[in-house]
Amino acid sequence: MARNTYYGTLVLQIYLPIAELSVNLFFLVGIGGAVGFLSGLFGVGGGFLLTPLLIFSGVPTAVAVASVTGQVVAASTSGALSHYRRGGVDLHLAMYLVLSGIVGAFGGVAAFDLLREAGQLDLVISLGFLVLLGFVGVLMLQESVRALLKRRQGVVVRERQANQHNWIHGLPWRVRFKKSRLYISVLPVLLIGLFIGFVGSLLGIGGGFIMVPALVYLLRVPGSVVIGTSLAQVVAMMAATTVLHAVQSQSVDILLAFCLMVGGVAGAQFGAAAGMHLRGEQLRGLLALLVLAVAIRFGLSLVLTPDDVFSMAVTSVAP
Amino acid sequence: MIRFALAVFAIVCMVLPAGAERLFSSVSTETVQITSSFDGERLTFFGTIAPDAGAEQKFVEGPFHVVVVVVGPTQDRVARKKTNNFGVWLNTEQVEFKGFPSYFHVLASTRLRDITDVNTLTTNYILPESHAISPNPAGWWQTLNFGHELIRLMSEQDLFGVQENGVLFHSESFYSAQLTLPSNAPPGPYIAQTYVFKDGEIVARKSDGFAVRKIDFERFVALSATQYPLLYGLACVALALFTGWLGGVLFRR
Secondary structure: OEEEEEOOEEEEEEEEOOOOEEEEHHHHHHHHHHHHHHHHHHOOOOHHHHHHHHHHOOOOHHHHHHHHHHHHHHHHHHHHHHHHHOOOOOHHHHHHHHHHHHHHHHHHHHHHHHHHHHOOHHHHHHHHHHHHHHHHHHHHHHHHHHHHHHHHOOOOOOOOOOOOOOHHHHOOOEEEEOOOOEEEEHHHHHHHHHHHHHHHHHHOOOOHHHHHHHHHHHHOOOHHHHHHHHHHHHHHHHHHHHHHHHHHOOOOOHHHHHHHHHHHHHHHHHHHHHHOOOOHHHHHHHHHHHHHHHHHHHHHHHHOOOOOOEEEEEEEEOO | OHHHHHHHHHHHHHHOOOOOEEEEEEEOOOEEEEOOOOOOEEEEEEEEEEEOOOOOOOOOOOOOEEEEEEEOOEEEEEEEEEEEEOOEEEEEEEEEEEEEEOOEEEEEOOOHHHHOOHHHHHHOOOOHHHHHOOOOOOOHHHHHHHHHHHHHHHHHOOOEEEEOOOEEEOOOOEEEEEEEEOOOOOOEEEEEEEEEEEOOEEEEEEEEEEEEEEOHHHHHHHHHHHHOHHHHHHHHHHHHHHHHHHHHHHHOO
16 A cells, blocks of 8 residues: 655555556545445445445446445345344245346346447436436335324324235235245246346446335335345345356456445444434435435436536457 | 769768767666556656767767657547437447557657647657547548547546656757656556657657556456456455455444
């Protein structure tokens, strides 16, 4: 590590071998820590914040997306393990989600490569974040505001309406998931896994913030196993995605990922501790606002006149 | 007889003009090593102008101008332009430049326009813009426009540049030039092409090579990522799982 003093401040620069540029080490560990804090606080992987932050700070989009998948694995591992010890993981359900997720990830990584060659990767990533985060953010905000209002009126909010079934529960090929106390069709389970695998590998996000609402509202998985199962699924699927990115686009920067991991894992512990002082619906409301803010940021980048209409990219390195 | 001797003398004069110069030059570093602490490196190009071998004169007569052109490994690059389509900004136009230098810096002893004419500068690829006017299937107008923008983008990243006070003469014939290679300089073979100008003409030239290479850990990582991508990916996952687990163990109270 080089120690250079610019204007009296200590700057530690670290050279990233795959991104091929040198970045301030404190900056990397810092954003890893900050995002880790938020992910510990809200129980999400934090990829949806980290990937954009890296892109805005000059890391090539491909390297940012691929390396963050590695970071998400680390950030979700400790959470998944502690939920597993408490019996909060439905392994049977997670397996279905992971297997279809890996199929989706194959598609996502292939689409990622095609789009990068066509020069439309940044566009699709911006659009994807805008639509996905906007949609989920609005839903979450609505739900948490409603819960907050009800609580103020003194209505007891039930976590789960056990006898309320929707059309999803009428589909064929039903499988019994013991831990989740569910007897449902595998079709919606596989579709959710497929979709999150595709989107997650394309956008460099774990997809926890889509998975949790999907499990709760679509499949009606009980609250005690939702977070654990979602985390276990994220770990397994992002691990597979990391390997896929490493093989196909060769843009996983292990040093970048490691710096982010160290910050992220430490930050997550403080975030989880801070989360104890907030109520569930308050947390969800705050997370919704955060998600919406990122969505709006991406939306603006598509609509506002860019600072520079020209951009460049390396298509291939001549031998 | 006298006429014949004069003719021979004239031919000799043409073949060996009065001021035939040659250039001795060198680079301070042959291999720029990229380590984890790589944050750019300063290189020095230096040389001396001497009478050519076989020339009769004992010393050279200036004034000379020296231009050092440092060119990095070539890549295929595209320049893309966003246009507004129904309110959304999309990349719609692009021009690909094959074999475009990934690094291009010109160091000169004075302003280029005072050294020689634009023709000499472009035909010898001394001006950055000379890369924007090379033949391209996109057509010359698009190539010129996008090439110009590409050079601007490269300059903003410090990968392209012209320093017209970059070469310093310490005597009539001894010069040195300093160049700071930025941390984002792409690894690969580099060439420093040095031109000596006198009265607007190139009187001597020489090229020196140097390499920018990743070494030790950086080299190991970059090689593993390209040669053993599957193992590399698995190693990344193992590292992530271990870090996550360790974090959980360390911070649990």
